[in-house]
Amino acid sequence: MRILYVVSRPLEINTSASIRNKATIEGLIELGHQVDLVTTQYDTNHSNFDKDILNENLNVEYLKLGGIQGFAKVGRKYKYLRPIKNMLYNFMSKFEIYDNLKGIVEHSTRIEINDEKYDLIISSSDPKSSHLFIHRIFEIGLIRDTPWIQIWGDPFLSDITRKNNILSIKIKKEETKLLKYANKVIYVSNLTLNEQQKIYKEFAYKMFYEPIPYVKEELYPITLKQNKSLTFLYCGDYSSNIRTIKPLYDAINNTSHKLIICGNTDLKLKSTDRIKIYPRVSYEKTKEFESKCDVLVHLSNNRGTQIPGKLYQYSGTNKLILFILDGNTQLIKESFSKYHRYVFSENKVENIESTIFDIAQDIYSETQFVVKDFSPKIIANRIINITKDV
Numbered sequence: 001m002r003i004l005y006v007v008s009r010p011l012e013i014n015t016s017a018s019i020r021n022k023a024t025i026e027g028l029i030e031l032g033h034q035v036d037l038v039t040t041q042y043d044t045n046h047s048n049f050d051k052d053i054l055n056e057n058l059n060v061e062y063l064k065l066g067g068i069q070g071f072a073k074v075g076r077k078y079k080y081l082r083p084i085k086n087m088l089y090n091f092m093s094k095f096e097i098y099d100n101l102k103g104i105v106e107h108s109t110r111i112e113i114n115d116e117k118y119d120l121i122i123s124s125s126d127p128k129s130s131h132l133f134i135h136r137i138f139e140i141g142l143i144r145d146t147p148w149i150q151i152w153g154d155p156f157l158s159d160i161t162r163k164n165n166i167l168s169i170k171i172k173k174e175e176t177k178l179l180k181y182a183n184k185v186i187y188v189s190n191l192t193l194n195e196q197q198k199i200y201k202e203f204a205y206k207m208f209y210e211p212i213p214y215v216k217e218e219l220y221p222i223t224l225k226q227n228k229s230l231t232f233l234y235c236g237d238y239s240s241n242i243r244t245i246k247p248l249y250d251a252i253n254n255t256s257h258k259l260i261i262c263g264n265t266d267l268k269l270k271s272t273d274r275i276k277i278y279p280r281v282s283y284e285k286t287k288e289f290e291s292k293c294d295v296l297v298h299l300s301n302n303r304g305t306q307i308p309g310k311l312y313q314y315s316g317t318n319k320l321i322l323f324i325l326d327g328n329t330q331l332i333k334e335s336f337s338k339y340h341r342y343v344f345s346e347n348k349v350e351n352i353e354s355t356i357f358d359i360a361q362d363i364y365s366e367t368q369f370v371v372k373d374f375s376p377k378i379i380a381n382r383i384i385n386i387t388k389d390v
Contacts, residue, residue: 001384006123008101008130010042010062014283016236016309017153020188023213024124024151025058027380030204033091036118038111040065040104040132050282057340062124065103083118091257097171099127108136115145120234122153131178138181147387150182151210153309155192157199160242160304163363166301172199179203183368184386188212190335191305191328208386212309213379214316220291221339222318230360232322233293235286236310237263243299243308244326244347249275251352255362259297260289290317295359300326300347315341316372341367 003027006058027036043063059339079113087342096102100137121143123134131150135144154161156166156175177198179185187193190209197204233251238245238261245261252259254276262278263284271277281289290296296314298321300307305328314321325332333344343364357362372378 001119002117003033003035004118004121005035006038006121006130006133007125008099008104008133008316010039012042012049013046014048015126015264016229017124019215019283020153020212021124023215023227023376024122024380024383026190026215027213027376027378028384029058030377031384033380033381033384035059037062038063040101042287045263048280049127050284051377052282063107063111064103078270084089086257094272095354096173097103097167098132101127102132103138108133109140113137113142118146120384121146121148122151122383123148124153125136127155128156128178130180135178135181148181149184149186149383149387150178151186152192152382153188154306155187155196158192158195158304159307160301161363178199182206184208185273186210186383186386188309188356189305189365191331193306196307203213210379210386211374212307212312212381213376214302214313214318214374215376217375218287218290218317219370220318221369222365228306229361230294230356231292232257232259232297232298232356233289234261234297235263235289236299236308237280238265238267238299240266242301243340244302245269245299246298247347247349247352248297248324249347251356254349254353255356256300262286262289263309274343290319291317295320295322297322297324298342300322300329300332302326302347311336312374315339315374319371320368322359324351324352324367339371339373341369341371355362 001086007021011022025035035058037058037060039060039062041064082089099282121134121320123130123345125131134148145204157172183206185207187196187209188211193207197207249269253272259275262281264280269277298311298314321342323336324347329346336342343355343359345351
């Protein structure tokens with residue numbers, strides 16, 4: 001099968017969504033499908049640029065954007081322009097419901113595409129302009145019959161990272177428009193699927209849940225020993241309005257164990273003798289930290305239905321995983337306890353301390369295995385099977 005895969009942010013920009021898309025694409029390729037990726041031109045000056053993320057054997061068409069995105073590239077290159085760039089972003093966010101890669105839509109009539117060229121089209125957010133690009137192609141009639149799957153990392157109206165609620169009516173109208181043309185719509189959280197089916201009842205029949213695949217399976221030597229000082233690792237962004245990391249920070253400081261934190265944040269946490277704080281690091285550096293630690297930490301969002309993608313990447317290893325619950329803790333725990341893979345704790349200092357004590361007693365060794373249900377090949381195959389009744 002020949003598949004067109006569209007994501008408006010280049011995979012070379014290191015984000016959770018990029019890693020998810022990388023894993024999904026590699027799963028499709030592993031199944032024997034030919035995948036063409038359409039994305040926007042990457043910027044080597046971007047703070048999250050990581051050339052090692054992309055599969056070098058993938059056929060990629062890069063679309064060059066102008067406008068605000070062109071100015072953003074200049075702003076990243078010349079530091080004195082960054083305040084202007086940030087001011088423009090903040091101004092546009094008050095009126096614009098899409099991301100700053102929306103300009104990809106202007107290329108919808110410039111790429112070679114028709115119903116004979118591809119057997120399947122997949123657009124994947126985030127960013128959400130990925131779906132808008134394919135919507136425009138359907139809207140102008142370049143494609144009429146090719147099956148289209150939308151994969152949503154975050155929903156549109158219910159996205160907890162959205163700061164401006166004034167635009168909610170406009171966003172719901174736009175989300176309805178995008179969902180209309182899709183043959184199938186996939187959400188990477190079962191909780192999000194349930195919410196979306198309630199909000200958009202007319203499209204509930206074509207909505208599905210498929211979890212995020214891990215990039216690759218990693219089997220490490222088991223190093224956990226009873227009562228020794230352990231190293232915990234949290235890799236991921238932790239803005240205070242989305243995730244609450246302070247209880248973990250305080251809990252580790254109250255023990256003899258160590259913690260590595262790496263990710264973007266608005267907090268001013270300080271490194272200590274036992275805790276090392278890093279900004280977001282490259283994919284390869286993340287894997288290096290992962291190999292040296294004893295316990296991987298998953299921190300739930302403090303509201304909403306989305307599950308941070310890092311959990312699935314951790315699930316491709318045999319490292320012990322501390323799953324810190326927050327938000328709708330009961331539903332989240334019910335969704336993941338069936339795998340018998342995670343050590344759960346409420347996001348409170350005393351609960352985390354108690355769970356860390358239990359971990360140090362080496363009583364969770366039976367949870368240290370790879371969750372095969374999240375392998376790229378299995379997830380990709382399930383995505384393909386969803387289209388069989390189209």
